[in-house]
Amino acid sequence: MNGFRKMMTALCILALLGALLTACGSNSGESSSDGGSNNKGTAQGSTTVPPAQASDEAEETADGTRSYTDYKGHVIELSTAPQRIIYAGETIGDLIVLDAPIIGTPHNWVQGSVYVDRLKDVADVGFPINLEKALELQPDLIITGSTEEKDYEQLSKIAPTLMFDTFAPLEDRMTLLGDLLGKKEQAAEWIAKYNASTGEMWKELYEKGLTPGETASVFTYYPGDRLFVMAATGLSQVLYHPDGLKPTPAIQKILDDKKGFEQISMETLAEYAGDRIFILKAVDKEAQQSTDALFQSNIWKNLPAVKNNRVYTIDILKSNSDAATREWLLQELARMLQQ
Template identity: 55%
Template sequence: MSRKMRVTLALSIIALFGTLLMACGNDKDNNAVSSASAPAADPTPTTTASASASETAEAPASERKMTDYMGHEVEIPVSPQRVIFVGETFSDLFVLDVKAVGTSTSMAADTVYEDRIAGIEDVGFPINLEKTTSLKPDLIIIADTDEKAYEQLTKIAPTIMFDTFAPLEDRLLLLGDILGKKPQAEQWLADYTKQEEQLWTDLRAAGLKPGETASVFTYYPGDRLFVMARTGLSQVLYSPNGLKPTDRIQQVLDANSGFEQISTELLPEYAGDRIFILNPYAELTDAVQSTEELLQSRIWLDLPAVKAGNVYRLDIKSSGSDALSRQWLLEELPKLMAK
């Protein structure tokens, strides 16, 4: 895999642009499927126990029915043992003490948890069907709304389309339920909530005022400026005790969107009291150049947050929505905002 492709894939796992901006699968390869997921309608997933006809009244059910967020009714194992998970929130599995047998390892490139995927088989990107079959999964979880990809994977093992854009608490509790790890999910979330509350207590003691607003911006190749809403760092900042979105960003949140492309002329309407800039990958030279040009522009220099020195820069690779990245951000934010 070329460095350019690896960077493109790594960007996708952060879910800042969703996998709408990821490369499409190669239709000429019958052993691969595309992985182009995007936020979609969100029917509430449900699970119900389901025993086979051969099970006695005394025997516990080995399978149960679940309806995923795209409306597929799936028979899944009660206690899956060989899980393949392909999505930008892969580290959610680590906090549930689940080690997947396979994933798209390129999606973990340059993340805070990259070193933890050693020993997990790479199913490729696009997903290689032959490799997936060889791992003998009993459950496949994908951040993908491509029905063609879904149908191909269901021939290998029960497959769930999973909403990786969902809020951390909703997402982790559902994943814990699916994997038979709900107590672990509840405990981790309780610990995370305490860390989160302590973060905002410390920041307010350091001078953060109630009601302050925040914005997160980043550039993508093609001189495209995006404001983040329902993804990554924004999810941390807009927690109940945290910073507030501006009115224009609230509109994006109300539309259930992860992000929105804006023109630089509209920047003042989206800019908050505190601004966070996500640094593009160095290899994306046009995005890097666009970022630096913006930071020297008159429209940028005139923003109140810039004049007040309330601007913070963070590498985009560290701004994921996954559990371990979220935990890392809680530790990093006080250091970042103290600069």
């Protein structure tokens, strides 16, 4: 629909998901953004959600700069408190909640998001990043979710550039960004507040009617009549909180395989369908038509969740894995599940 990240990168490249269900952080050999989540284009094949990398290192020096080794091994010198940041990745919402000084980002990655209005004064650098535009903005730091070495080499000539693992867990990303941007305390406060809000939301929902052990599923269509079930990405990451709803056994297997999502057939839908079903509304017209056809099928109409009126829809562009979207999803889930 909230990871499908490498998926998101692929979507933007192939669509530039013509933008969840990512990347929204993003399988069956295909994956999204903690992803991100945009289906204007096609999905990327054979990727999984990688774990947080232990190679990220930063050491402050006496002149107000620091040496940092990103998760792909690039060693850079950057300011301890950068003031002009270009960010190209589907988890830009992480920087937004930290009030980071963002001066440029690809606009096509933020259209339709819950935070689009908060970036209206930020320059559009395109994707791949337009080198002339980036140079014109005079950044002191460029953060990219791309792992293309050619692009990295060009960007690093403009400003210190680091590759950022947007598929890493939310808390890991926020902690690292807080450290890199000179906002450690703000990042720690955000994490604590978010975790507390999440726990309170689920406690209240169970007090108001949810049944312990209830399962949930998240589905979306991509162009080409391709149906996906979401696992470790975007909205699913919020639903499958330890205090939240549970994945079905079939989805748990995808999670155990460390996949962001997996393509399935409509005939196997019942194997993945939970007590509650969430549909990520597609952007692409062909994907919308596939979704409408699913709703008219007997397979869909016979699902227990459908019969019990426990189906919910969310725009795929509002189901990403970033911090700002997570804040919104907590409020939206509380509203939907109390109806």
